[in-house]
Amino acid sequence: MTIPGGDKRVTLADVAKLAGVSKQTVSRVVNGSAHVTEDTRERVLHCIETLGFRPSALARxxxxxxxxxxGVVSNGGQGYLVTGVAYLGMVRQADRMGYALLIKEMVDFSAGSVRAMLDFLIERQVDGVIWAGPEIGDSHAWLDDFDLASLPMPLVAINAKARPGVDTVSFDNFEAGRLATRHLLSLGRRNIGHISGPANRWVTQQRVEGWRAALAEAGLPEAGRNLVEGDxxxxxxxxxxxxxxxxxPQLDAVFVGSDRMAIGVLAEAHRLGLxxxxDIAVMGVDNQPESAFLIPPLTSMTQDTPRMAEVALRLLVRRICERRGEPYPEACAIPESPVLYHDLVVRASTLCSKSPTR
Amino acid sequence: MTIPGGDKRVTLADVAKLAGVSKQTVSRVVNGSAHVTEDTRERVLHCIETLGFRPSALARxxxxxxxxxxGVVSNGGQGYLVTGVAYLGMVRQADRMGYALLIKEMVDFSAGSVRAMLDFLIERQVDGVIWAGPEIGDSHAWLDDFDLASLPMPLVAINAKARPGVDTVSFDNFEAGRLATRHLLSLGRRNIGHISGPANRWVTQQRVEGWRAALAEAGLPEAGRNLVEGDxxxxxxxxxxxxxxxxxPQLDAVFVGSDRMAIGVLAEAHRLGLxxxxDIAVMGVDNQPESAFLIPPLTSMTQDTPRMAEVALRLLVRRICERRGEPYPEACAIPESPVLYHDLVVRASTLCSKSPTR
DNA sequence: CTGAAAGCGCTTACAG
DNA sequence: CTGAAAGCGCTTACAG
Structure with missing residues (x-):
């Protein structure tokens, strides 16, 4: 089996000459235009097959x-797991809608780097951008004083603070923190600590606030000191x-910012004989497939990252179509700044029952 | 802050007109040609800045x-973790060498799908292809009776059987299986079972053979029956x-094909009171970051997937340059079909010592 | 050092 | 239904 077209590129013109028609007609056949005689269409198709013609996407x-x-901009440094899963959601959705994904990674998020990245994407003329880097401190501040409408293409930011004029698709991490903490409170725990993600992340800050809100609701505002930063x-x-x-010292529960960190907590608790x-309830966030099989099985919060990625892609396609004044596919009727929620999955690491909840 | 170029694309010609030079000269400045007076260069650069000109990568x-x-072709269905980590290695290396990555996913690996994927990549005129889909049964057979030289671009297959005429970068999974089993044998275990990956995978088959080879070496060929297929x-x-x-029933050790499955094994052993x-030694493959923190810490085999991806990319760039008759960067001096090896990391799940090996 | 011309391989109006 | 012309925005020889 040989794939033709190795030596020199076969072009529209080659096919046209062989078929005895104009390039224009070949183009019509390739693009499935209706205005072609069945007769010539077949002849052209035959010639395409013979020559092994493949239209140049570049020229088109x-x-x-x-x-x-x-264009998908992410930082893979940390949280590669999430990134990996998110890619899945995007790649599939993109495929379905006829788009390819150009992957770029940011090393740092300085203004210079952001600008260079945008320049690159503009030069490549991507139709749209998914901004999937973590929102670190004010690293997304450029989104604020940035006239996004002046960008040649639309941009959707993932897991970033909602702002007017910028499309974002995010989880409600405040609600996640509050829900998790309420769960621990409902079990009678009162000395609830939190091991957060890196403190400069927006996601982290939201969860910390949710955790504190729940503590305050329960009349335990001072417990808000029991905070330690993780990575x-x-x-x-x-x-x-x-x-x-x-x-x-009286700590009786920990809300851990990720299942991965929670694994470390379980190991340490075991080592300490807790x-x-x-003695201490432990729960994480992410609900990784493995979490149900830890010892004990870990209570966690499901976060449908592929869905977030998919929704972001749909919204982006909607924006792309809108800018061009074209109608967008029904699947892309995504609201302005969609918010996704975590699901609480309760397992034995918080529940003192002997019956496995798995 | 406004990024210019929103309304209508600024072209070489616009810059040329403003600077009062030819397009050709602007092109020279953009591409850093030496044959430009410092004087005109500065003028042109100024005009580029003024107009916010960004060359169209497409046109170039x-x-x-x-x-x-x-182009990177993978299947994300299973093993997304590995894929995610592999992306990291590729994205970074690609960035360093001035390439962008176009990500595509295969749903099935039928001949038709493979062909369609190759067509897509040809149409997009990618300079090279990393084929990262799993080798399922004969799914890579097309690599054999395929005149790869007839493809317009070079292709490197990741984790696939080495074949003449096809570049591959793989781990030695036979050796991995043998090494793992020898480790268990060295601890005095004699009834060693294996939970493999999907049986139709090349990777799986290699490991099974390595496992059996070690058993045979130890005079225990009949233990080769203790095989169960996992996913x-x-x-x-x-x-x-x-x-x-x-x-x-006398099973005293399990060589598990992935750390993820090993977590399930540990959970089940715990449930059974083993x-x-x-009573039973357990080890996995992958050495995920979490594996050192399981209860007990899991013996595993480190597999440097990002490195594999990086090496593949380098080799690919070498091929790309070679085809064009250009010299390739020193970093790309990768041998023909490089083979990578797993490292055995011994922890408490196989070693009956009380001192933590962490 | 600088420029006019042709070409990369398609598509988009505009005619016929 | 079909075709000739111009254009997308660059680069590549070839002159001067």
């Missing part, structure tokens, strides 16, 4: 001005637990 | 015939262990 893109490509990674779980117990959940 | 690609884009996923670990114990490793 240049003349139509649309690249059918979406999402398993290695920061154990040290986090130790520090929390120094701050609060029973989970009898 | 069309005229140069190179897209500076590499890489945590959920198949528990059932796998139960089936193995039915097949071989002590790990006293």
């Amino acid at each position: 893109q240049l003349s139509t001005g649309r690249s059918q490509t979406i 999402w990674d398993v290695t920061s779980g154990g040290p986090g637990l130790r520090r929390l117990r120094e701050i609060c 029973r989970v959940p009898e | 690609q069309l005229s140069t015939g190179r897209s500076q884009t590499i 890489w996923d945590v959920t198949s670990g528990g059932p796998g262990l139960r089936r193995l114990r039915e097949i071989c 002590r790990v490793p006293e």
Whole structure:
């Protein structure tokens, strides 16, 4: 089996000459235009097959001005798991809608880097951008004083603070923190600590606020001191637990910012001879597939990251179509700034029952 | 802050007109040609800045015939974790070498799908392809009777059987299986079972053979029956262990094909009241960051997937340059079909010592 | 050092 | 239904 077209590119013109028609007609056949005789269509198709003609997407893109490509900007440094899963949602949705994904990674989020990245995407003429880097401190501030309408293409930011004039698709991390904490409170825990993600992240800050809100609701505002910063990674779980117990010796529950860190917490609790959940209840966020199989099975919050990515892509396609004044596919009728919610999944690491909740 | 160029694209010609030079000269400045007076260069640069000119990568690609884009074909269905990590290695290396990554996903690996995927990549005129889909049964057979030289661009297959005429970058999974089994044998285990990945995968088959080879070396060929098929996923670990114990009641060790499945095995062993490793030694493959923090810490085999991806990309760039008769960067001096090896990391799940190996 | 011309491979109006 | 012309925005020889 040989794929033709190895030596020299076969072009529209080649097919046209062989078929004895104009390039225009070949183009019509390729693009499925109705205005072609069945007769000539077949002849052209035959010639295409014979020559192994494959239209140059590049040439088409240049003349139509649309690249059918979406740029995805992420940072893979941390949280690669989330990124990996998110890619899945995007790649599939993009495929379905006829777009390809151009992947770029940011190393830092300085103004210069952001600008260089945008320049790159403009030069490549992507039809739209999914901005999936983490919102670090004010790193997305440029989104604020940025006239996004002046960008040649629409942009949708993932898991970023909603702002007027910028499309975002995010989880409600405040609500997640509050829900998690309410769960622990409902079990009678009163000394609830929190091991958060990196403190400069918007996601982290939202969850901390939710956690504190729930504590305040329960009349335990002072418990809001029981906070330790982690880095999402398993290695920061154990040290986090130790520090929390120094701050609060009566600690009886930990809301951990990620299942990965929670694994470290479980290991450390085991090492310290603490029973989970009898002595200390532990819960995470992410609900990774493995979490149901830890010892004990871990209570967690499901976060449908692929869905977030998919929704973002749909919204982006809607924006792309709108800018061009074209109708957008029904699947893209996504509201302005959609918010997704976590689901609480309760397992034995918080529930003192002997019956497995798995 | 406003990014210019929103309304209508600024072109070379616009800059040329404003600067009072030819398009050709502007092109020279943009591409850093030496043959430009410092004087005119500055003037042109100024005009570029003023107009916010950004060269169209599309137009350049069309005229140069190179897209500076590499197509990555993967299946994200299973093993997204590995894929996610692999992306990291590729994205970074690609960035460094001035390439962007175009991500595509295969749903099935039928001949038709493969062909369609290749057609897509040809149409997009990617400079090269990384084929990262799993090698399922004969799904890569097309690589054999395929005149790859007839493809317009070079292709490197990741984790696929080495074949003459096809570039591959793989782990030595046979050696991995053998090494793992030898480790268990060295601990005095004799009834060693294996929970493999999907049986139709090349990777799986290699590991099974390595496992059997080690058993045969030890004079225990009949233990090769203690094989159960898993699906890489945590959920198949528990059932796998139960089936193995039915097949071989004296089972005293399990070589598990992935750390994720091993987590399921540990959970099930715990449920059954089996002590790990006293009653049964358990080890996995992948050495995920979490594995050191399981209860007990899991012996595993480190697999440097980002490195594999990076090496593949370098080799690909080498091929791209070679085809064009250009010298390739030193970093791309990768040998023909590089093979990577797993490292054995021994932890408490196989070693009956009380001192933590973490 | 600088420029006019042709070309990369398509598509988009506009005629016929 | 079909075709000739111009254009998308660059680069590549070739002159001067």
